[in-house]
Amino acid sequence: MSNTILHKAATRGHADHGWLDSYHSFSFAGYYNPERTQFGVLRVLNDDMVAGGRGFGSHPHDNMEIISIPLEGSLVHEDNMGHKEVVSAGEIQVMSTGSGVFHSEYNNSPDKPVKFLQIWLFPNKLNVEPRYDQVKIDREKGDNQLQQLISPYRSEEGSWIYQDAWFFSGHFDTDKEFTYEKKKGENGVYLFVLKGSFTTDGQKLESRDGLGITGSGVIRLKSLEPDSEILIMDVPMENKIK
Missing domain, CATH: 2.60.120.10 (Jelly Rolls)
Incomplete structure (x- = not known):
């Protein structure tokens, strides 16, 4: 017998910062819902739109598996592991942040928005050496x-x-x-x-x-x-x- 929990799109948390328009399936930043903190190890599912020329400055993460899936447009990713990459719709980006990573993400276009999913999962192994991966979807x-x-x-x-x-x-x-x-x-x-x-x-x-x-x-x-x-x-x- 299965059990289900439905999260309709309109019931998600929402934050509009002007340059960032973000919908949160689970509690995140200023949005907190005690009934929506996670689904198992799935901790964050953010549906983001970032304005042209804008983005997230360098910030830290640790002990989290972070998956970014561009849906429209592309992102410029830079981190303290030495990567500077463009991740576009049709690709996915993965970071195992492990013992600690600093990274930034910016819209690659100066005038068109980029839309992407940002997904975080708790890892089953702690304090690993951080890693970056990027793969193209056929x-x-x-x-x-x-x-x-x-x-x-x-x-x-x-x-x-x-x-x-x-x-x-x-x-x-x-x-x-x-x-x-x-x-x-x-x-x-x-x-x-x-x-x-x-x-x-x-x-x-x-x-x-x-x-x-x-x-x-x-x-x-x-x-x-x-x-x-x-x-x-x-x-x-x-x-x-x-």
Whole structure:
């Protein structure tokens, strides 16, 4: 038997700083909801839009797996590990911040906004040597099927993190039915609709809606609109430090 928790897009936390327009699926910065602090090890899911020429100055992180997914435009990333990279829509960026990292992120365009997801997960290994990774997503592999973006394994498709978590995405034509089978029995699955709409077990999910599912091993979904796109995050509900 599965249990679900629905986070409709309009119920998310919201902060508009002018240069930054951010929606928070979980408690973050000035937004605190005791019923939305995390979903298992999934701690932050921010849906950000940064104005042209603006961004986040150098700031620290430690002991967090940070995944950035540009949706429109591109970001310039710079860190104290020596990286200066441009991360664009169609790519994902991963940082294992471990024992400590300073980094900055700026919109690569002087006049057009950049839209991206910023996702944080608690790691299962503490104080590791910080690392940076950036991989390109082959959009064709996610055409009417799920494509792996993140896993715990260095040898698998996409990037890897210090956590028993898997991320998949896919874009689907209207009325396509598909299933997702959970990778580990004790994990939960968090669905996040990037655009379009889907149904699962009678529940309709629209753009930027989130649905956390625990207990169920197989999740059945159906797309309802052309080019509907979804992100699936399969994450431990309890963090076991290794």
